[in-house]
Amino acid sequence: MTENTNNSRPITFHVTRYNPESDRKPYIKSYTVPVRAGMTVLDGLHYIKENLDPTLAWRFSCRMGVCGSCGMLLNGHPTLACNTQILHIADTDLTVGPLPNFEIIRDLVPDLMTMFEKHRSINPHIVRTDEKELNTPEGEFYQTPEQLEKFLQFTYCIKCGCCMGACPTLATDVHYLGPMPLAAAERYDNDSRDDGWRDRHQLTGSAHGAFRCHYAGECSRVCPKGVDPARAIQHLKRQLVLDYLHLARKKKPCAMLHGPGEGKLLANIPAAPAKTV
Amino acid sequence: MAEMKRHDNRLGLWGWLGGGRWGVERHAYILHRLTGLAILLYFLMHIVVTSLRASGKYMWIEGHVLHQPVFRFGEYLVFAAFAYHAFNGIRLVLVELGLAVGKPIEPIYPYKTSLNVQRPLLISMMVLAGIFLLLGSFEFLGVGK
Structure with missing residues (x-):
């Protein structure tokens, strides 16, 4: 990956680290990341893993706020790392921790x-x-x-x-x-x-x-x-x-195909395309 | 497979006591709990003090230690806690019965949540609590007597 460090600003990531095999409890390790406008926290973590510390572990998948894998504690606020631009929440320092109220499996990986x-x-x-x-x-x-x-x-x-x-x-x-x-x-x-x-x-x-x-x-x-x-x-x-209080409205699950159309296709609905598989 | 070692990251008491970067409802939540505990503590002390009457001790007579300024101030704090707890409690009753949080809406960014819907109620209740506290302050200061 060709890195463009022009117009970048150094931000110190204070990342919670925890290895169950060697650490008794979590500790904070700091990394300096050159941050460009538009970089997300997830991008920053990738930079750390590729350039500074390959042992860092976290969860991610889609990178676009859809899968819900990269939830973590950023500057004390639970949110998605892929949805958060670094420069929106940090000037010089950024704390990155695992989601609280879950057990930590390793580093930033909570047990959900x-x-x-x-x-x-x-x-x-x-x-x-x-x-x-x-x-x-x-x-x-x-x-x-x-x-x-x-x-x-x-x-x-x-x-x-x-x-x-x-x-x-x-x-x-x-x-x-x-x-x-x-x-x-x-x-x-x-x-x-x-x-x-x-x-x-x-x-x-x-x-x-x-x-x-x-x-x-x-x-x-x-x-x-x-x-x-x-x-x-x-x-x-x-x-x-x-x-x-026995005041709840009597609710029955809706029946199949009652209401408009009564099971027949409405005239203005086009036919489904032919099956391809 | 051997059980993997985990670290429990539950926040415990700090999780609800810690203010941090949270919003106004979170601070209202913390204060509601603290004032509730303070009123409970006062209630227990009140039972102890009044029960002393059984052994012939009238601790509320004029000139007694309970009439010292520090206890008067303590009573005022209890009154302030009561004012907040009562008015915020009214808000919570309305909110927790789903009456002040609005109907579900299509989430469109920037998201508007039930917090925005009930915020005017929160502000109104805090204003009422402030007025109630002010009127009570006149009584404690003995204004007009």
Whole structure:
């Protein structure tokens, strides 16, 4: 790679290092990186690995804020390294650490399994009782745009873990479900096709569920996709309260193909292209 | 496979106590917890002091140690904690019932979140708490008596 160091500015990266085989606890190691306008923190870490220290470890994949792999603590703020330009957050120094509230596997690599296990526990998928239709689908479920808007915002989550790293409740309660799984629960509870909200409420309404949240709001502030988990959790709490008071609106999952078209294609929809595979 | 050694990076108490670069709601959250704990501590002390009456000790009579300025100031701090905790609590009740956070929206950058929606409520409640505190200050200072 040809490096253009013109118009670059030296920024000192203070990076958390931890090797489980040789280190008792994490420590900070500093590297000076020539930074040009437009360089992201992920670019800076690549520079360190290629030129200064090949042993540095971190997670990344897409480099464009889609995969959610490179969540880390930049200047004390959980965010995506690929989405953050160095010169936007640093003048001379930049601290780079692993996401808090997770165990560190090595250097900047957090163990996200606890988050994924909690996510799995809330059944993050559409649950229905008509097994036959689920296994051998014969049609579509009708859903209005208004029904979609009730949960669409929460579907943009990329599971980066930034919200979990920022959550002050999770810092003291390791069993708390956390913003990401609770937002996912709210997303599926509000899906008009879903019938699994009763089971989810057992978990989200438990002692380590939604009511542990007291709206510090950091999850929504740090979310790189604008998912707003804090909003999802507050709406979830309202549903839990209404459910507890038996005031929740009786909700049945939408039936297959009721509404406009009644299963027939509308006249103005072009035919699907021929299969190529 | 042998269990891999990990380092627990959970922040613990510092995670909710530490202000750092957080936003105003995070500071409100910290202060709400601290004032709650302070009021609880006062409540426990209050029970102890009033229970002394059972053994014939009336600690609230004029000239007693509890009437020293430092205790008066301490009482004022408890009142300030109460004013904040009560008004912020009203905000939290409204927010946590999903009444002041707005409906889900399409996330378009720069993102607007529920924090923006409830911010006017937060400011209103803090103004009301400030007015309440000011009125209480006159009482503590004995203005108009």
